[in-house]
Amino acid sequence: MKTVIRTNNLSKVYKDAAAPVHALKNVSLEFIQGEFTAIVGPSGSGKTTFLNVIGGLDKPTEGSVVIDGVDIATLKESQLFDFRLRHIGFVFQSYNLIPVLTATENVSFIMLLQKQPKKEMERRAKEMLEQVGLSDKLDVRPGKLSGGQQQRVAVARALASKPDFVLADEPTANLDTESAFNLLDIMARLNKEENITLIFSTHDQRVIERASRVITLVDGAVAKDEAFDR
């Protein structure tokens, strides 16, 4: 099995606050290709910080992140932008989509930045939107979509460019229970079908049961790391 991400003794201290905040403490984890991992923990436990650090959006105070054998600390800023573009898919809690682009255009956007051929791009965008059940919303702009539909477009976008892994920070936080389950079902299915490594954070106990691995953070440290056979 191929290791996609490895973190070594990851620590993150926010020093700008009144008192330094230890958001991550000695986190050493490995993620294997095809895993569907949920990072859980109460608010403030360091889930977002962890995802930002392994996604190359934030720098650790100590320790390293190795993705596909590359220590991302060795990359220059512009290389890091490129690295994210080619290897990592992101789904955020909100502000995911470009409001002025249609669903199809949003899904194509990353492939466009990757300079993929136009024909292939359109085909793939349509395919992914079908996969997330939005084949009737291809030309609709985000403003006309519900929160759940918007997140499904974001998932389609993150997966369309076939990244090595997808990071999703509380993708269901703004959704009602039904939409949340629906979104996670789609993510779980795509994880199986496309064999893409998926790491998402949540503090919602109800959605955890979709994951094949659940890592619990408490005060920035790994408290539990359980695998489930689903």
Next chain:
Amino acid sequence: MKTLLTISWRNIWRNRSRSLIIIIAIILGLMGGVFSAAVRLGTEQQQYRESVEHQISHIQVHHTDFVANPEARFRIAQGFEIAKQLTEHPAIKVASPRTVFDGMAASANMNSGIRIKGVDPDTEAHTTSLDKLIVEGTYFAENGRLPSVIIGRELAEKLNSGVGSRIVLTFQDIEGEIISASFRIEALYEVSSSRFEERNVFVRTTVLNSFIGDPGAVTEIAVLLEDSDEYRKLKDEIQAMHANLEVRHWADLMPALFYSLEFLDQSLIWMVGIIMLGVSFGLLNTILMSVLERIKEFGVLMAIGMKKTKVFAMVLLETSLVSLIGGVIGLLLSFGMVEYLYVRGIDLSSVGGDGLSEFGYASVIYPEIDPVFYFKLMILVVAFAVVAAIYPAWKAVRFVPAEAVRTE
């Protein structure tokens, strides 16, 4: 690039009213700028036309001492022959030999320092269109007992006399002896410059020459060219032929007018530039507002791998598009406005334009603007807009993605 353009274009219309307000500000700024530019330009052009066509002509030739002492003593030897020879030059429309010197005009109760111009009525009509400037009386019909003089309306008012009145002109003959002679005012003329009207009186050369005692006297040759742009070349040519004479073109004679015309373009660009600077601050504010509203969006774009340079370019592109829309509409409307005013004229008398004639300005002006000027303005508008967008664009890319994607 095409997608960037699409996104930028659609972003502009996201906040329709805000974009429209700034577009309208650009349009109004441009129209205001172009209007005032047109007024200035029209005024200067009119003044040039008036001065050159009705007063001084393109080139004037004198005896070298005449410039300092405009007296009959300093005549151009063989003046009539020289004028005739110049008239035959293909680039010269007409060369008018005159007998010109300073003197005094006196009516029963007033007197005034003047310049007396002895002219040949026909030649003068071709040179300065004096015949067309007559507003009262006849043009050298010499229908009185006394020889005729044509004076400006302003002088007539000053001397408290009119057509048919007698005035006495006093001047020096070729020996420097003082002569006084009575003339009858045959006509009054009007030009846009009241100073010119007050100073210049016209009589027949033959009459004046017999008074001063030299029938072949010429103190000034006024030269009107076929092509007004050739005045420098022709001045040099005439000077080369007549090294002993003083040859000056209109720019030598009216340096102030020359410089204001020469640098008019620049000064107008500056003027519009200052207006656009004001508009740019509004634009900066608008763009900054829209960038700050979308700061998370930009953060997400950078997080998913859109390079900072592209995000930066996107903000600049949006601003350029807004300014381009405003610029194109503004300049089209300005163009229409100027064309309309060119036909209709701008009547400045209603805003105190009557006083303008004292400075040689006409009170109704017909502005004309070179198309190149609009092109320069377009570049100016977009350049200002791009500069105004730099700070907001920098704000957009400075925001770190890690902060942008946090929702708290």
